[in-house]
Amino acid sequence: MLLFADDQDNRVIVTVLGKDKVGIIAGVTGVLAQVNANILDISQTIMQEFLVMVMLVDISRCHVDFGTLKNLLMAKGEEIGVQVNAQHEEVFRFMHRI
Amino acid sequence: MPLSFSSSEIYETIRMVQMENLDIRTITMGISLRDCAGGKPGRLRQRVYDKICRCAQNLVQTGVEIEQDFGIPIVNKRISVTPVALIADGYSPEDFVQLAQTLDRAAETTGVNFLGGFSALVHKGMTAGDASLISAIPSALSTTERVCSSVNVATTKAGINMDAVALMGRIIKETAALTADRDGIGCAKLVVFCNVPEDNPFMAGAFHGVGEPECVINVGVSGPGVVLRAIQKHPGADFGTLATAIKQTAFKITRMGELVGRAASHKLGVPFGIVDLSLAPTPAIGDSVADILEAMGLERCGTHGTTAALALLNDAVKKGGAMASSYVGGLSGAFIPVSEDAGMIAAVEAGALSLDKLEAMTCVCSVGLDMIAVPGDTPSETLAAIIADEAAIGMINGKTTAVRIIPAPGKKEGDLVEFGGLLGRAPVMKVHPFGAAAFVTRGGRIPAPLQALTN
Numbered sequence: 001m002l003l004f005a006d007d008q009d010n011r012v013i014v015t016v017l018g019k020d021k022v023g024i025i026a027g028v029t030g031v032l033a034q035v036n037a038n039i040l041d042i043s044q045t046i047m048q049e050f051l052v053m054v055m056l057v058d059i060s061r062c063h064v065d066f067g068t069l070k071n072l073l074m075a076k077g078e079e080i081g082v083q084v085n086a087q088h089e090e091v092f093r094f095m096h097r098i
Numbered sequence: 099m100p101l102s103f104s105s106s107e108i109y110e111t112i113r114m115v116q117m118e119n120l121d122i123r124t125i126t127m128g129i130s131l132r133d134c135a136g137g138k139p140g141r142l143r144q145r146v147y148d149k150i151c152r153c154a155q156n157l158v159q160t161g162v163e164i165e166q167d168f169g170i171p172i173v174n175k176r177i178s179v180t181p182v183a184l185i186a187d188g189y190s191p192e193d194f195v196q197l198a199q200t201l202d203r204a205a206e207t208t209g210v211n212f213l214g215g216f217s218a219l220v221h222k223g224m225t226a227g228d229a230s231l232i233s234a235i236p237s238a239l240s241t242t243e244r245v246c247s248s249v250n251v252a253t254t255k256a257g258i259n260m261d262a263v264a265l266m267g268r269i270i271k272e273t274a275a276l277t278a279d280r281d282g283i284g285c286a287k288l289v290v291f292c293n294v295p296e297d298n299p300f301m302a303g304a305f306h307g308v309g310e311p312e313c314v315i316n317v318g319v320s321g322p323g324v325v326l327r328a329i330q331k332h333p334g335a336d337f338g339t340l341a342t343a344i345k346q347t348a349f350k351i352t353r354m355g356e357l358v359g360r361a362a363s364h365k366l367g368v369p370f371g372i373v374d375l376s377l378a379p380t381p382a383i384g385d386s387v388a389d390i391l392e393a394m395g396l397e398r399c400g401t402h403g404t405t406a407a408l409a410l411l412n413d414a415v416k417k418g419g420a421m422a423s424s425y426v427g428g429l430s431g432a433f434i435p436v437s438e439d440a441g442m443i444a445a446v447e448a449g450a451l452s453l454d455k456l457e458a459m460t461c462v463c464s465v466g467l468d469m470i471a472v473p474g475d476t477p478s479e480t481l482a483a484i485i486a487d488e489a490a491i492g493m494i495n496g497k498t499t500a501v502r503i504i505p506a507p508g509k510k511e512g513d514l515v516e517f518g519g520l521l522g523r524a525p526v527m528k529v530h531p532f533g534a535a536a537f538v539t540r541g542g543r544i545p546a547p548l549q550a551l552t553n
Contacts (some may be wrong), residue, residue, distance in 0.1 A: 015108060043105055054105045067166050085112055087169035094357040095350050096107045098422070 011040070011061035011089040014073060018082025020046055025053065027080045031072050037062045049088040051082070056089070111350075115170055119323035119385040120351060122358045123378045124174040125161050126299035128306035128314040128371065129153045135185040139193040142186060143200040147421075150177060150204035150213075153313050153368075158209040164358055172358065173320070173380075173520075177205060178304035179215035187227025191234040198238035198245050205244040212287075214304030216247040219294070222256040222543070232262075235269050239284035245465050246302035250488035252292035254496045258544040263489065266290045267482030267538070271505060274474065281515040285504040286437075286469065290485050292492030292499045297372050298428040303465070303500060311426035314371040315363045316428060319355035320378045321347075323385045325415070329393045340394065341414040348375065348418030356423045374428030375419030376464065377411075379439035381522040384406045386409075388441025388451075399441055400451025408432065409462035419427035429498055431464030437517060437524035438469055446525045453484075453527050461491055466500035471515045472525035474507040481505060483534035486544075494547055 016028055025044075032039060037059045044053040062069060070086045077084030134145040152178050161175040179201070198216050205213035216238055218228040235247050249266055252258035270290075274282035289303040296307020299316035305313070328347040332339055335409055355373040363370035377392040379387045388399035391407045412432045420426055434456065436442045445451035453470065460466045466488045472481075485501045492499030506515045506526055513526045 013108060013200075015112060017109075017112075045105065051108065052105060054108055070166065085169060090112055090169045090357060090361075091168045091170065091354070092103050092108055095111050095353045096103050 010058055012057050012066065012086050013089055013092060014055040015085045016058050016077070016082050017052065018051055018077075019049060020051040021081075023096055024051060024080060024082055027076050028053075028073065028084060031076045034058060035063045035069055035072065037069065103146045107506055114321075114324050117551060118321070118327050119380070119382060120321045120354065121171040121173050122317060122355060123320035123360065123376075124171055124176050124299050124301075124318040125157070125362050126153050126176040126178050126316045126318065127157050127368065128178045128179075128297065128310055128316060130306055130310065130312050131182070131185050139189055139196065143197055146185075146197065147200050147204045150179065151200070151207050154210065156237055156366060161363055163365070164361050167400045168357065168361070170358065172355055174211055175456075176210050176299070176301060176304065177208065177213045178215065178299070178306045179306070180306050181215055181217035181219060182413075183218035183225070183228045183231040184308070186231070186323035187553070189227065189230060189390065191230045191237075191513040194231050194234035195237045195241065198242050199236065201245050202242035210244070212244050212246050212301040214246040214248065214301050215306060216245050217249065217305045218249045220262045221250050221259050221290050223254045223259065225418065225527060230437070232269060234389070235288060236272040236276045236284065239273050239287050246303055247289055248289040248294065248303045248305060250291040250294040251485065252493050254293060254493050255550045256543075256548055257546040258292070258486060258489045258493060260486065260538065260544055261541055263485050264479070264482045265536050266485055267480075270481050270503065271362065273547045274505045274507055282474070282504045283517055283521070286341035286502065286521050288502065290501045292489040293497060295428055295498055300376065300378065304501065310371070311369055313368045314488070315359055315366065315368050316371040316374065317355045317359035317362070318374040318376055318378065318428065319351050320376075320385075321351040322377050322390055322409045323381045324351055324389050325377060325411075326384065326386070326390050326393055329390060337410065341410060344411060344414035345418030348415040349422045361497055370425070372425045372427030373419070373423040374429040375416055375423070375426055376428070377415055377432040379433060379435065380440070380520060381438055381440055383440055386439045386441035387434055388439055392441065396448035398448055399445040404455060405458050405462055408434070408459050410416070412463040425487040429464040433465060433468060434463060435458055435468035435502075436470050436527075437515070437522040438520060439522075443523065443525060446527060455530060457487060460488060460499055461495065465498055466492070466502075468500065468502050469504070469521065470502070470525060471504045471506045471509065471526045472529050473510050473526055474505050476505045476529050477533065477535065479533060479535035479538050480529055481539040486538060490544070494549060496549055497504040
């Protein structure tokens with residue numbers, strides 16, 4: 001069982017959902033860059049007029065703890081008018097894979 | 099490293115949590131108090147308090163951390179302890195009341211909202227300590243906030259202890275009377291069981307069984323809203339498709355329980371016990387088991403066809419959930435508490451759902467007649483007869499059944515009783531006016547059925 005192995009403990013999924021507009025990715029990735037969180041993968045689609053963005057982020061060298069990072073991301077989301085979530089990767093691995 | 103799941107899977111998870119009320123209903127830490135037994139009551143109380151506070155000191159904080167890490171709400175953090183009749187046998191009822199108050203203080207100190215285990219197992223007979231504990235229940239529940247009590251009066255192997263059943267009818271009345279100023283809320287913290295499970299994380303019936311380890315983490319999942327949504331996606335589908343949709347959803351819900359249980363166990367350094375695969379409704383709109391049954395095609399929950407719909411739901415939840423967890427236990431089935439389920443309340447108020455139909459429904463799901471308010475003048479013998487009926491269903495079918503019934507003081511049929519919070523509100527339901535006193539007061543035990551002879 002790989003659960004809670006160190007490398008996975010440090011990987012979080014950041015999701016962004018909202019009306020598409022200029023500057024969403026710049027805003028969110030700006031926050032991640034400031035705290036030294038490394039984006040490993042990024043994908044985005046537009047569903048109807050909504051932007052759906054998913055990022056896999058490595059926070060092992062992040063300057064702040066996960067709770068603080070979450071708050072920073074949510075504050076940024078509010079500022080630019082999108083919903084930003086951050087959760088540990090295990091949640092998705094566990095729910096959809098056995 | 100690339101993403102190992104699709105964004106649609108990620109959004110499904112987020113939708114389940116944010117829009118469909120998926121949550122972990124409870125992380126319950128089971129704590130053995132057996133090593134606290136012996137000595138003067140005052141010393142016992144000190145040892146009990148110290149042990150609970152020591153074992154559970156990080157429980158609530160850990161729950162909050164896991165919520166933050168995984169983004170999944172954990173609604174309750176709770177404690178279950180060894181049935182206290184076992185550790186304080188020989189003590190007086192007054193000692194038991196004081197012990198309940200000690201448990202209440204320990205619950206408050208550790209920050210949990212409920213602590214279960216003010217319990218006795220009397221399915222075959224009562225020791226002096228069991229009798230003391232049971233007679234202390236009304237005072238204990240009226241002078242504490244967080245303590246929950248349960249009494250097991252029957253098993254498939256032992257039959258039904260009708261002396262205990264008759265006694266519990268009286269105890270429920272007394273408990274209601276002592277909490278009359280709050281509509282008899284004491285009874286909402288008291289469960290009478292047949293075939294009680296020893297690792298149930300759900301209140302009010304949780305306790306830490308005698309076969310359990312020193313300390314353990316059990317998890318109860320929830321998610322009626324998620325199942326409702328899955329069913330609504332298949333409006334005209336046949337039963338096979340419907341069952342499959344429920345199974346797939348139950349699998350995902352249970353995986354979250356498994357994840358949270360393992361994480362809590364890992365962080366607290368306490369073994370992981372079980373995931374309880376239950377659909378536990380809350381008073382929140384859209385988080386209702388009754389709504390699920392109605393989404394399957396019933397005009398109102400409680401009408402003809404309800405038992406069949408519930409049987410399908412309950413079975414599919416178990417099949418999906420069993421695949422998702424390494425250890426399944428507790429009550430594991432759909433709950434049908436009336437006061438905690440907006441759809442059930444509406445069905446009662448519409449005249450669609452009766453006590454008799456609820457009894458029939460308990461034949462095919464967990465747990466039993468749960469959070470049901472009845473008129474305050476219901477005789478204790480009638481309450482005992484209701485308990486006996488439920489115990490008989492459990493005994494014959496080899497399943498857990500329970501009664502958590504509130505004879506609301508001063509209330510009559512059609513009135514509404516407000517408990518607030520997770521306990522919700524309950525319309526007062528009709529009971530049969532015909533007596534059963536001559537039956538329930540015969541005394542002795544109803545013998546174990548043929549089903550008990552399995553060796």
